[in-house]
Amino acid sequence: MVAEEQITAAAVLIGNELLSGSVKDKNLHYIATSLLNAGITLREVRVIPDDCEAIVDAVNTLRASMDYVFTTGGIGPTHDDITAECIAKAFGRDLIQHAETAETMRAYFTSKGVEANDERMRMANMPDGAEPVRNEHSVVPGFRMENVYVLAGVPSVMRSMMDAAIPLLRRGRPIYTSSVRCDLQEGSLARGLADIQNAHPGVDIGSYPLSKAFNYDVSLVVRGTDEALVAQVIDAIVVLIGQLNGSVLERH
């Protein structure tokens, strides 16, 4: 286990469609890698329905224990888009129309010949005290309320909002990752790997069989904030693979 202080984050993916299998999540992986690259440790993800109690519960639990919380989904114009009002509820704030955002949106809709109806203009609503997270993709922003970043669910829009959020975050020490894939079984590697992990508490070693439990194809991933140590542990794993008469298939 990496013992030094970490900047931590959680993500809350909001949407009945993810829980019913109607839509496959495409956001978790982008959030995970964006945070990793910023040296921020993603500690937990929750997938919850479009249900106010569930949203308030998840956000209030996680914002108390994490440096940052990112939500995705439920900020569009339809009746099932309830995230903004639930975030306001979680913080005990009023939901207000963000004046500058409303003005920009109205101008944009007018220029496109699209009606700035009440439903579309709901997307300018934020909890009192929130700041818009403006982004390259859309005139409709996400928003930040204290340490909670509220992002869209549609992957292309979410990515753009996440990219806009990243420069606003406190960054941790970069986390270095290195991996080696080999033609051995996990059960053959396990004892030696445990010895290497115990000898190097400054890194995390993960072992991931790539297809099925008894296949001969395992990826070993080493992560840590000390780049030289990560490289040294990968070297030790490569030596172990050789001792077990295995071959390295790939190394990154």
Place this chain on the structure above:
Amino acid sequence: MVAEEQITAAAVLIGNELLSGSVKDKNLHYIATSLLNAGITLREVRVIPDDCEAIVDAVNTLRASMDYVFTTGGIGPTHDDITAECIAKAFGRDLIQHAETAETMRAYFTSKGVEANDERMRMANMPDGAEPVRNEHSVVPGFRMENVYVLAGVPSVMRSMMDAAIPLLRRGRPIYTSSVRCDLQEGSLARGLADIQNAHPGVDIGSYPLSKAFNYDVSLVVRGTDEALVAQVIDAIVVLIGQLNGSVLERH
């Protein structure tokens, strides 16, 4: 909102690799659709690291409030596979070797000329009182401890264990899903959709823009346990699309 009593479930996806972006989750969608087909409502998913405290916390919170909990990941032979011992801890049970499972595994390993070393045999460990979830894919089973089903993380193995678990579950009323895709914007549909939702509290209507917020491509999904009502609500949405001069692109 569908008001009638539901059989509920949660999933806990365990693995540092999911949170660091090293591995993309491939299990959530299969779990979601398997449960939907069994009439069981997946209410929450948590993705957590290979960390005993996080596993105990998530499992104990969710097993108290849900009919079923499914975990994936962390039941292999390597040092980072700590799920079985953490489930035992969550239930206040000892971790024991399941005798019959150990015997089957040892016979299998011997027949394959693979060493039945301590690390491989760890996969026969379960909390005292657990029952193996035997499956088509692998001689190593998952296990059930009360209402918690502990499954593998490797997708092919997980699927096989999930398929083995499904017949053991109490089933709810089937949930019917119907959807229609059209060439309108969410912002144009929103008012009419909200009216239809309000008039039909027996179904859930979800609205999912398929690419970006201002694109003209929205999927409307209706779900509920009353098949005729689901069909009737889809018909009402098709009428709404026509009234707004839109076209139906696809209907399921």
